[in-house]
């Protein structure tokens with residue numbers, strides 16, 4: 061496959077290059093080899109993206125919602141038809157196994173385009189009768205939106221931000237993560253092919269400085285970031301300085317509680333999905349797995365047996381179920397956490413080692429006897445490292461589960477339905493699961509509480525974050541004034 065894109069950026073309906081920008085190598089995580097090089101956006105590229113985005117947005121907003129929706133639904137169809145090629149490219153970009161990218165990346169992006177394409181024609185205001193007078197409201201687009209992505213789900217993030225933004229009549233400039241710059245360019249190509257006006261969905265490459273320039277650009281009306289908490293704080297503050305609309309989807313250290321009556325096999329499946337999918341590089345992962353003391357050893361035994369069946373290897377092989385980490389840097393960060401876990405006295409029950417081969421492969425890793433104060437139980441690792449903690453009492457475990465600055469997700473496994481809902485009510489988290497983990501259908505709101513974020517993606521909730529309401533008061537009689 062041709063991994064080198066025609067040019068670094070996609071602006072005003074076509075590829076655009078400016079080699080004056082800093083070169084960014086794209087490294088295939090399974091081999092460590094460079095598979096493409098792009099250039100960071102210069103000020104000239106950013107200016108072209110802003111100007112064409114503003115121009116396109118006016119034409120786009122003048123269309124009816126149904127017309128806009130038709131373009132998005134066509135984009136969804138093209139994306140599904142190209143799923144294989146897009147998934148292979150996503151695997152080059154991220155290292156995630158094809159067995160995952162072929163079912164969870166472009167497909168999830170297409171779901172978002174289809175869902176918001178379907179909603180676009182039904183975005184209406186309301187009528188409020190006040191005696192003879194009345195008020196009507198109009199849902200208006202915000203204008204030019206900026207999306208900034210993380211590296212774990214490049215295609216999905218490009219669509220989760222782009223689809224609701226465009227459905228509401230906005231334009232978007234999307235900056236992918238510098239680690240995974242390839243897939244968003246394909247999303248931009250597809251938008252144009254589907255009939256979006258040139259400039260409506262631009263992609264510019266760059267490091268954090270380009271992201272910061274886009275956030276600080278006065279002609280940008282809204283910013284949506286997916287990234288870490290430290291970056292989220294910077295983006296939120298910079299956007300606040302210009303009173304921009306903001307969505308920030310950030311990191312987590314989410315709890316998963318397994319009660320003594322849980323179906324152990326399902327709980328182990330949930331823990332695997334919540335820790336080792338995408339080699340653990342998922343924001344909502346339930347990395348603090350609290351298991352009731354009565355079933356702890358049984359849980360660990362089944363977990364280790366199931367991990368033995370993971371197929372670690374070439375991500376392009378459809379049989380492979382566990383791939384490399386995204387980069388050498390990320391792998392070294394995770395190795396540092398594993399070393400800390402051992403140094404602080406956690407019991408290593410599975411994995412813990414880098415594989416002796418090319419690429420950035422780390423074994424799925426499980427620590428037991430983890431205590432709440434250990435570094436691996438407090439900080440987001442963003443890699444395949446599960447911490448198992450033991451508990452005996454519901455109130456105690458809920459308090460421990462909530463004892464974190466993060467609040468992205470939380471899960472509970474139990475057969476007691478009353479307890480399940482009681483525990484979920486107590487969770488301080490934006491996205492909760494009962495007897496499953498880490499599902500994120502486009503129909504459901506997704507996002508975090510506390511330091512894990514502001515705003516929600518997906519579902520009708522996202523519409524509120526990409527539009528604003530204009531209120532129109534209509535008087536039917538004379539105007540009464542005091543003098």
Ligand SMILES: NC(=O)c1ccc[n+]([C@@H]2O[C@H](COP(=O)([O-])OP(=O)(O)OC[C@H]3O[C@@H](n4cnc5c(N)ncnc54)[C@H](O)[C@@H]3O)[C@@H](O)[C@H]2O)c1
Pocket residue numbers: 208209210211212213235236237238266267268269270271272273275285286287288289290291292294295308309310311312342343344440442468507508512513
């Ligand atoms: N909540 C979610 O939906 C979600 C989803 C995926 C990943 N994440 C989080 O993302 C993190 C991993 O991704 P990452 O390492 O790419 O995150 P990161 O914060 O390092 O970078 C995210 C993006 O922000 C850009 N950026 C960096 N500094 C910036 C600045 N000052 N202004 C504007 N943009 C800037 C980067 O170039 C990149 O595109 C983890 O913390 C993970 O939990 C969250």
